[in-house]
Amino acid sequence: MTTLVLELKNILKHREQGGATFELYIEQLQLYKGQFVAVVGESGCGKSTLLDILALVSKPNSCEQFTYYDSKTIDIKQLWEQQQEETLAMLRRLHFGYVLQTGGLLPFLTVLQNLRLVSEINGFHDSKIKELAERLDISGILNKKPQYLSGGQRQRVAILRAISHHPQIILADEPTAAVDERRALNIIQEFHNIAKENGTIIVMVTHNHNLVAPFADVTYSFDVSDVSDTLTQSYLLKQ
């Protein structure tokens, strides 16, 4: 677990909504290959903002270092500064997988079409999808539309979709929020297995610290303080 994949240093993200300002400070964040990273915090602490930054969809307001290490070093800070949206989209496409709170499945596609979508966007056909579906116990629902699935089924499909194109980093935004504790445990177990077996980095955002603690290699939390009526500051802390 020594290969560094993503490194962020002294990042500030500033957000305004309804007259209130929120600032997230990230002093340092390093993600290593095969690491299971838990990001724990209450609502409004900046979990999703952190995920936006990691998912390359939200530009930091200030940044000392934001580097992605692949076969070559990619300076994400510079890509943001140069507004190279196409390159950022390509990085997202190739190296990132996403699991959203309720799955983030496209309702007009069947489960199988959802699973194949990322591979197709990347221009390849993954023949192992059905095999992985068996393993996640969703092979019987491949032709169903997402609205006919239970919360647990939806999340498992989302996990499978996230790993279908073999990304280096999977970002999971409260993937257990919509399922019962037993299912949640299964999901986290599954993420842990994927991280260990494939060397994939799992960044899992959750508010349930107890659920994720047994599996996490490293846990981050937030130190939130209301500086004034209109300004809230949050600092990412490594536990």
Place this chain on the structure above:
Amino acid sequence: MKLPIITRLAILDLWHEWILTLCMVLAIASILTPLLVLLGLKYGTIQTMHERLMEDPVNREIRPARTLRLSSQWFTQFKQRDDIEFVIPTILRGSSVIRVTTNKKRLLIDLVPTDYNDPLILTNNGVIPQQDECVLSYTAAKDLGVKKGDILNAEITRTRDKNKESVQVKLRVVAILNPRADSLTRIYAPFEFVNDVETYKEGRAVYNRNWPGGIVLPPLNYDGLWLLLPQNLTSIDEINLTVSTGLTEIIKVQANEFEQELNFYPPNNYAIYKISAKNNPITTNSLNIVKNKLRGKSAIILPFVNNVMITDKNNTKIIGLSLSKLQTDILGLPELPWGKFDINTNFARQGQALLPNNDKSPVISLTSKVIGGEVVFPVNNQGASFNKNIIVPIELIGILRTGQINQIIFDQRQKTFLSAKTNYHGFRLYAKSIDDIPELYSYFISQDIDIIAQIQEIEKLKILDKGLTRIFWLIAIVGIAGGMAALIASLYASVERKKRDIGVLRLMGLSCLQVFRFPVYQAIIIVILSNIVAGSGYIAISYTINLMFINEIGSKICTLPSTYFGLIFIITIVIATLSSLLAAWKTTAIEPAEAIREE
């Protein structure tokens, strides 16, 4: 073949929301279908009226409103126009009436010329008549009580020298025209026959039909004259010779210049003048005036022409000379067999020659270029030329000069030159299309030729077409605007609804441009489906309309050519694409982060 990913996603999304898609397709089809039917009705109605006007050559006919004088050249040139289907000269109305008799009846009938490709005949149950054949109008056939195949006896009458004369011809009826072709009592015959009838009626003979009569000899024309005088002309004399003679230029020349032209020298003490007409050639009348003006001056007048090429088989130079015995004596030339210049001479006198080089041929053939081609004629050998040239009467040369400005022919049977008929008094003309008539009308007006044509009917049709087109576009614009508004609203609302899905697609790595295409493709797909539904609806409705009216009208009144469907398809695709741009622009504003936020 696998469709591109955005196209597939667009189709799958529409399929997923099939009820909304169906509603949208039906909404657009409900605008398109009546527009197609309306366009079909407009096109079909105008087309039917247009075809009816087109089909009937009567509507494409242009007739002169008064008697004209049109030359053969005019007809030759006019036939070159692209907007003419058929044109033929006609004769004077007074000359075109012939008496037709059958076993039962006797009628005076108007004779009309026809020829190959006459659309009036060909589109009205007729065939083009050949020699000794004719086609009758329906009224003529009815009045005469004849049918196809019957033989008519046509009598052509004239009064010449106070005597009534007539000739008779048998004509076989080869067709009877439909009643709509011609409401008058008319007989259609080959142009040559009609032309001969006019020739006969004018008192002339028609030798190929053995119809007796007079002949019209061509007049003589010259470009000037040589004047040989024993003394010089005074300047007053010189001016006087250019007054009322058509001669414009008088030059005193040297004897050798004269010799170069005529190959003999004038007497030493003679003054030589070359007097020319600059523009138009002079006639024998001018020669007589000159002769009178020089009375008592012992002048010898030798008319000449420029650029009349006469050739024999050996290309010998040919000189025209007509001189009296006294004149040849003065000039020191042998006497000419045909003697002095005589304007009244016929070809028996003109067709003589003195040949050089002891040519003993009794007759030689000469050729000269005239209007319409070449004229070939024989001349009799009257003996040896006094030089190396062929000497012919100058009257012969004068006729050939006339042949350069008016058509002349050499009649082998009569052994004489005749003036060919060069002017016609009218025409029968059919434009290629009714759309060509306004332009032809303008042409004739510019030529100061009054004509009668169905111009008003055509203008009425054009105004109707223009009016219907305006109404169609008015309705079409309202319909299209409504359709566009519905499509814009639907696609925009769809993008608003699918913000999260589009955000997920962006999160997965689709670029702005790729998601931009998503609503555009959906709009195009909706419009393609709408076109199919609208096309089917149009087919069903137009079939019903045509079925209802086919008996009354006799043709389809709701019809569209296939190219229109292609054009409408392309136009609707363009409109759909334009309508989708707002929604497409909206997709580009959706950030991938919104997918995460929406959750």
